Amino acid sequence: MLLFNDYKDIILKKIKGLYGNINANDIEISENYGDLTLKIFKIKENPENILMRIRSEVRDEFIEKIELKNSYVNFFIKPVEMLKSMDESIKHFSMYPNVFQDTSKVLVEHTSSNPTGPIHVGRIRNSIIGDSIFRLLDRYGYRAVTQYFVNDSGKQVISLYLGHMRYHKNEKPNLENLLDGYQRIYRDMDADHGIEKEIEQLDERYENGDKDLIASIQEVASIVLDSIKSSLKKLGIEISTYVWESNFILYGEVDKMLYDISSELKSEGSAKYLAIGDKKIFLTRTDGTSLYFARDIVYHLFKAQNFDWIIDVLGEDHKNHAGNLDFVLKNYFDFESKINYVFYGFVSLESGKMSTRKGRIVTVNDLYDKTMDESVKIIRVKRPSYGDEQISKISRAIASSSIRFNIIKVNANKPITFKWSEALNFEGDSAPYIMYSYARACSILKKSKSYVESFGEYNEYERKLIKTMYIYPYYLKGSVDFLRPDIIANYILLLSKAFNDFYLNCPIINDPEMGKRIKLLTTFKRILEDSSSIIGIDLLDEI
RNA sequence: GGGCUCGUGGCCUAGUAUGGAUAAGGCACCGUCCUUCUAAGUCGGUGAUCGUGGGUCCAAAUCCCACCGAGCCCGCCA
Known part of the structure; x- marks a missing residue:
């Protein structure tokens, strides 16, 4: 299977024999002017002469013609050669180009939305990018898997749990009443400072490993997570593995990590931080509970145990966090894996920013349903002979795609x-x-x-x-x-x-x-x- | 105030990493093409100081500097 680069190498070698100062950068694959193009700005010679010399030197079978235009010499490859390359590859490997199996194990972490509400058109950008990168690397020959880091600790999920306890205690938790409780607790928090205290107390119990509390919080988080999973599934996204943040706390991994770098940690009161330049990166609060940064270190050390290449898909608001994390992992820990951060810009509505807490979102379910409806409407007009089942199948594909x-x-x-x-x-x-x-x-x-x-x-x-x-x-x-x-x-x-x-x-x-x-x-x-x-x-x- | 990112026809996007040949698509608008393979298509037209100003270079949307505008961050939140 010969690709453009193979032809380029053959041509380049011959031209180098004529003009020593020509290098690989002077020949490029061309979209509109032939297939490969040589820039001749460097060559101080009559262009017609250059063309003549190149024509007599490059006489390979795969060349269809060579032309001069402006300061370029354009090479045309015979289309049948290209087609045969593709055909051969598809025959042997059932794909073009064939893959070069790379044994590196890659983990693509994506979505990892806090399970505190339905997934909306902003968050879904993360999932769509992450899933596409996963499929891309898989296609390219890597051993790739995806992972969702479930944030079931920290104040957000605790608020979800507390919202349910305060406003819907006697109801069986479901997506609607959980979301309602979550939004109400944030509304009421400004007026009622007791709520914040209560959240802090719960967080402390949580971090001390209160098994019943952790189980209760996991229960409500699971309900929201399930709804996120079902939304993702509509778009053909299935995440290979789910890792619950609470596990790192329960099994003492966070404490162990803090112990391992205790000599590097500085204190402000009883809160611990790392000093990077004049920045202070806090790992624990005064009350001893851990912060996201600490848990994220532990999570990344965990990922590095099993994967050679780690990819995090993150909103651009995480740029500083990721920069700091990267620095800390590489300078304070034995962290060998390759790591890449893929950032994406926010999705806003024409009316402004989205906010789950304020209920200003377009959910993926809503978008999916409306896209389905529109598709059904169009198919009924354009393809009157199609039956309901076929219309539904096509509309699902169109909505997701x-x-x-x-x-x-x-x-x-x-x-x-x-x-x-x-x-x-x-x-x-x-x-x-x-x-x-x-x-x-x-x-x-x-x-x-x-x-x-x-x-x-x-x-x-x-x-x-x-x-x-x-x-x-x-x-x-x-x-x-x-x-x-x-x-x-x-x-x-x-x-x-x-x-x-x-x-x-x-x-x-x-x-x-x-x-x-x-x-x-x-x-x-x-x-x-x-x-x-x-x-x-x-x-x-x-x- | 500091850091990162973005700025391309009325609107949306590609091109910027590796500077090069008339800045490429789409939406909208005007016009064309269904007695032949799915018209969710095709072809043509209108429409661009590539944010502004400077610099480097034979050559700048692309590199450098300054400025303007937008987004994000600058928490013992995640």
């Missing part, structure tokens, strides 16, 4: 404003556009009979499609190198566009070129399936 795609296609570090009009738009750069392209390809295959797949000469639309498919490994690699699944999302749009162009301009069924074009079609189908699965677009034969 649309929600994921709209979020993943934007570079993670940009802030997003959620807009219903955009969320419910199924045209243009959208998941349905991609799904539609796929359905078109499937439809042709279904209707095609008696053909022999073959290779041949290719017109401009076929060439564009072949090249767009062939370049996939570079988008895949870029996406892995920078942990940016949005690169894949944008690639899929390019691929779909190239396919739609081909589809419109190149008849297939009962055409003399049928066998040759079916080969393109099956290759496209495979690569679209591959790339779409990375970002969680559900492709269906019919939409």
Whole structure:
């Protein structure tokens, strides 16, 4: 399987023989001008001469033509060579490009939302990014798993528990009354300072290992967590493992860690902190209870026991925390694992910031239902022959894919404003556009009979499609190198566009070129399936 | 005040890491194409001082500096 880089190496070697000052950076893969392009700014020679010398030196079989344009020499690779590379790979490994199994074990921690309310369109950005990175690394050949760190200690969950005890004590806890209690306790806290005291007392009992209290808190947290899990599942997200924060307290891991670095700890009253520069990073409170930072150290040491590479997906509000954590892990502990932090900007509403406590959120369930409804409405108009079951199946796929795609296609570090009009738009750069392209390809295959797949000469639309498919490994690699699944999302749009162009301009069924074009079609189908699965677009034969 | 991130047509996004050929898509708007494979599509058009100013360079959306605007952080919260 030869990729563009292999051709580049061959060409580069020959050009270096002619011009010693040319190096790898002077040749790049080109989107619009040939396949590989050489910049000749450096070469002080008549460009026509340069072209002539290069043409007589680079005469490989895979070269279709070499042209001069402005200060560039453009190399065109024969499309059939590209197509054969892909075909070979798909035949042998059922994918293009094939994976290079990496034995590194990777842990992607994502979501880890406090189980104090339903998951909303802000938090889901974390899950969608995390799940896509997990799928990406898995596809690339790593041994990847995901993990959710369940925050069942600290003041937030204690407030959830206390809210229930105060306002809904005699009711069986469920998502609605728990959320109501949680919101009410934060409302009442300003006026009633007793509440805060009560929370502090509970926290102390908790940290001292009061088993009944911990169990009660886990019970209410579990109810909320289950609702989060069911929302995630609608988007095709299933997290491999759940780690409960309380375990580290119960089994004394936090205390042990504090003991291990006791010589480094400084005191302010009886609160302990680490001094980094002029910053004080507190690990314990005056009352002896632990802080998030301390528990997060323990959690990361735990992760490092079993994984070579740790990836944390975090909101941008965690940047300082992560920076400090990183410093502390590497300077105070025996921490060998590679660690990356993937940050994402906040999602706001047109009306302003989201807030679970104030009830100003768009929940994922709500978004999912409305996207479903919109999809059903459209299908009934466009596909009157479809039955209810099929409509429901397609709408679920569209809802899940649309929600994921709209979020993943934007570079993670940009802030997003959620807009219903955009969320419910199924045209243009959208998941349905991609799904539609796929359905078109499937439809042709279904209707095609008696053909022999073959290779041949290719017109401009076929060439564009072949090249767009062939370049996939570079988008895949870029996406892995920078942990940016949005690169894949944008690639899929390019691929779909190239396919739609081909589809419109190149008849297939009962055409003399049928066998040759079916080969393109099956290759496209495979690569679209591959790339779409990375970002969680559900492709269906019919939409 | 300090730190990090972002600023690209009316709106949204890509391109910035590795500076290079007419700044690429989408939404909206105007117009085109269904007696042939799914029109959730296609093609064409209108529309950009790439936040502002300076610098480096043969060449800057991209690198450097300053400034402006937005987001996030600067807790014995998580």
